[in-house]
Amino acid sequence: MSSVLYDAQGPRAKRRNAVFTVVFLLALAALLWWVFSTLNDKGQLEWALWKPFFTGTEAWTTYIWPGLQNTLKAAVLAVIIALPLGAVLGIARLSDHAWVRVPAGIVVEFFRAIPVLVLMIFGLALFAEYTNVSSDDRPLYAVVTGLVLYNASVLAEIVRAGILSLPKGQSEAAMAIGLRKNQLMRLVLLPQAVTAMLPAIVSQLVVIVKDTALGGAVLTFPELLASANTMSGYYGANVIASFTVVAVLFIALNFALTSFASWLEARLRRSKRSTGAVLGVEDVDDINAAEAGGPHKTDGV
Template structure:
């Protein structure tokens, strides 16, 4: 081995074909374990009679399907409202926390820290009991206050992640602080924090199930009514097997949509590959120089 090869081996981990079969074996082993776990769970479900027609018969009734669809609609309504109001509140609070005026920054900081520290369920019950609001309004308000405060910190961290030199260059050009924030910092910060915002939206969708505790007729509450109020042998497991894939599918769809938006936001027309025809030898370039000729010199 040459000296350069020895130096590279000392500084870096050289890629070797030996770990590849080992990683393949680990992957196969994990797949076998997962399949074995699924087979064990299915065997338990079959042994306890969870797939007998009697427990699945309630889903044949139009009333049962209507109840599930109505609960799903209320869940999506609560999620849509909170998904719109939470980023709006977070942007307002983040703007207050980034303000250079102390009388704006300190109250915004207190509001963010207060609502971010309180559990979501406490805020939902506070709005429901103290303010005597409707269950849906209490659910949306609790989700908005908590997740809006979390998103405020996400937006603020995104602004601080932008290179400080861009702020200083914009101020040196004579731009006002508000214009620097609006045209220089915020667009770049939104691109940087978009994955975190998407993850927080998934959490909002998951937290809509807390409406079950305040008797809000959302998706989970509808499943509980089906499992407990029918004259059958408590079809709890079939209800879970129907509701869980729908909830997981909605979260996966939301995550994939967020990743697709993030990829489109990262794409820039200025950096995309453009087919440029090669210049002919002897062509005058913008700098006033000539392209080299085929013989290697300059014409």
């Protein structure tokens, strides 16, 4: 069956694709066998190295769970601060006033161009030199600072692009019935843009979760990945086993985040379906009166 975008495969194309599929599966099987045999020859698949994760709770309560708590703490704090800050910066870049638009653009471009690790190191030095934050808390503060500055700048660009992607007719129609600029942004553009931006926002949230590992690698922040190093040394250099468990936890955490975002996006799309109602000038006057705290217009008034 053919369409404008797709031509049905003929017998030769089907045979060629079948051959490519078989070759790929054989190559993948050979690669997996090579990895398995290499690990087995190095003794990395011995039960003694994997036993701590399947028998007893010491590895989980002493190393994995505290590391996971610190990872989630840093990620949640960064998300809570970066999301609203990114939204404000993104909207500010769309301002009609140059004194708002230009500084916001400078801030976004500056912090978006600096590697997040550099921002974390700078934050650690800043808290050590100019604040009374204890040495135990400085790594957490530095990690959150770096994540917020970088990801807020990236989220600002996502917000700006999401708003600009909406049809111009939305803005023109809203202004034609008398909505002010802030009402246009709050009542028309942002509610529609959020749904369009959600996949990109979730991708950036996944990046935030993963980038917490930079704090463990450089700033001695005791997050999940850093706990794997300590754990592998304690249990007899079971590096492969420890990092495999940590990798599975990161995959599960990010998969849960993306699954929740997919559910939320579908729910938002269902809730924002048009009811067919038309917003007239009288309705806009009611909105303006409500925001000003004055009486609403009614029929016959």
